[in-house]
Amino acid sequence: MGGGVIALLTAVECVLDGHRVTVVDQGPIPHSRATSFDQHRILRALHPADPRTTAAALRAHRRWVELEELFLTRFYEQVGSLTVLPPAAATDAAAMLADAGGHARELTAAGLADRYPHLHVGGGLGAVLEDEAGVLLAERVLAACVGWLKWQRGIELIEHRAVTAVDGESGSVRLVDGQVLHSDAVLVAVGPWSRDLLPPSIAERLTLYRQSLLYCRVPRQQSQAWAATPAIPALGTEGGAWLIPPVAGTALKLTSATACRAVDAITDYATDPYWQRKLEKEFGDILPGFGPAWVTAAKDAYYSAFSPTGGPLLVALGGAGFAYAACGGTSFKFAPLIARSLADRMTGRSPSPIGLGALDGPPLDVHTPQLAGL
Numbered sequence: 001m002g003g004g005v006i007a008l009l010t011a012v013e014c015v016l017d018g019h020r021v022t023v024v025d026q027g028p029i030p031h032s033r034a035t036s037f038d039q040h041r042i043l044r045a046l047h048p049a050d051p052r053t054t055a056a057a058l059r060a061h062r063r064w065v066e067l068e069e070l071f072l073t074r075f076y077e078q079v080g081s082l083t084v085l086p087p088a089a090a091t092d093a094a095a096m097l098a099d100a101g102g103h104a105r106e107l108t109a110a111g112l113a114d115r116y117p118h119l120h121v122g123g124g125l126g127a128v129l130e131d132e133a134g135v136l137l138a139e140r141v142l143a144a145c146v147g148w149l150k151w152q153r154g155i156e157l158i159e160h161r162a163v164t165a166v167d168g169e170s171g172s173v174r175l176v177d178g179q180v181l182h183s184d185a186v187l188v189a190v191g192p193w194s195r196d197l198l199p200p201s202i203a204e205r206l207t208l209y210r211q212s213l214l215y216c217r218v219p220r221q222q223s224q225a226w227a228a229t230p231a232i233p234a235l236g237t238e239g240g241a242w243l244i245p246p247v248a249g250t251a252l253k254l255t256s257a258t259a260c261r262a263v264d265a266i267t268d269y270a271t272d273p274y275w276q277r278k279l280e281k282e283f284g285d286i287l288p289g290f291g292p293a294w295v296t297a298a299k300d301a302y303y304s305a306f307s308p309t310g311g312p313l314l315v316a317l318g319g320a321g322f323a324y325a326a327c328g329g330t331s332f333k334f335a336p337l338i339a340r341s342l343a344d345r346m347t348g349r350s351p352s353p354i355g356l357g358a359l360d361g362p363p364l365d366v367h368t369p370q371l372a373g374l
């Protein structure tokens with residue numbers, strides 16, 4: 001269930017294993033309202049002070065390269081990734097990345113200013129510039145999955161029909177028109193809509209977030225500088241600003257942790273002027289010359305997280321069912337590893353550890369009292 005990156009790549013893995021697969025979405029596949037649907041997503045390997053996740057991200061990098069070959073489509077712009085950090089942390093992070101098998105350079109404050117004069121990074125901060133990283137063109141990834149799946153034997157894509165109920169014990173799924181599908185195994189990967197479909201014991205532990213994003217056109221005189229700019233998942237500001245450079249004809253995308261807030265429900269996708277002005281003000285201090293004239297569009301997006309950890313959540317729905325109940329803010333880059341792990345679980349194999357805590361342990365089980373104690 002769901003036509004986002006998690007369900008589509010899991011479908012790909014299941015098809016590669018020789019299974020028959022049906023993908024159902026409430027909208028078209030892909031759906032422009034899905035969390036996965038956007039111009040870009042960052043793939044960075046470096047997770048400071050977290051060698052396991054860093055190693056997992058390097059594996060994800062390699063699998064994305066393989067998937068480009070499988071789908072015969074280019075959707076991964078390996079422009080690198082720049083993480084701004086205090087100097088000592090940058091030294092440690094570069095060493096950790098090298099230990100994990102990645103390639104990274106440490107930049108001093110002076111080196112940063114020299115290399116990226118169109119960014120204003122204050123406070124004497126340094127950075128780590130990593131090579132096995134960059135920008136995944138998310139909409140293209142989804143289109144490539146669908147394009148590949150459509151040509152495979154034993155695949156059915158059911159669009160514009162929401163799932164209204166799932167029985168994880170029997171593997172049956174009820175659609176909005178009353179039709180019931182039967183399967184050996186089901187996966188619920190409905191992103192931020194999980195709270196509507198999953199049992200209350202799970203739904204009440206999910207937090208829904210709404211985040212505002214600005215899409216910008218850079219001034220012509222800066223276009224060369226921006227063409228040589230990596231993805232920047234952390235600009236080192238107190239607010240948590242980050243950006244994605246204008247690669248492969250996309251916009252420069254600006255956002256910040258300060259523009260992310262918990263909300264009660266998925267409503268509209270328009271950016272309130274309050275949040276737009278807040279982001280414009282924040283980036284006015286970071287990008288010399290930046291102003292509202294750069295902004296060509298703004299939009300809000302939703303994602304859900306498991307409240308106790310703020311990250312993803314895997315749930316066992318019974319003998320034949322799993323739910324990737326929350327994606328957290330970083331599941332796109334890990335989606336190939338997550339998909340492999342989910343495909344293994346659904347087909348009764350024990351998944352190899354992938355280095356992501358939420359996926360490697362036993363899933364939460366809706367039927368066990370373990371949940372009550374969380």
Ligand SMILES: Cc1cc2nc3c(=O)[nH]c(=O)nc-3n(C[C@H](O)[C@H](O)[C@H](O)COP(=O)(O)OP(=O)(O)OC[C@H]3O[C@@H](n4cnc5c(N)ncnc54)[C@H](O)[C@@H]3O)c2cc1C
Nearest residue numbers: 002004005006026035036042163190191327330331332333
């Ligand atoms: C602003 C923002 C920035 C992000 N940046 C990054 C990043 O840089 N790097 C990164 O790795 N991750 C990032 N993420 C997270 C990443 O985008 C998500 O983890 C990932 O896209 C989640 O995919 P999904 O398949 O779980 O859900 P979705 O993409 O939301 O897919 C769910 C699908 O389920 C369908 N659906 C819903 N309800 C039903 C139903 N009842 N019946 C049938 N179908 C249904 C929906 O229509 C949708 O197509 C970001 C997220 C946001 C919001």
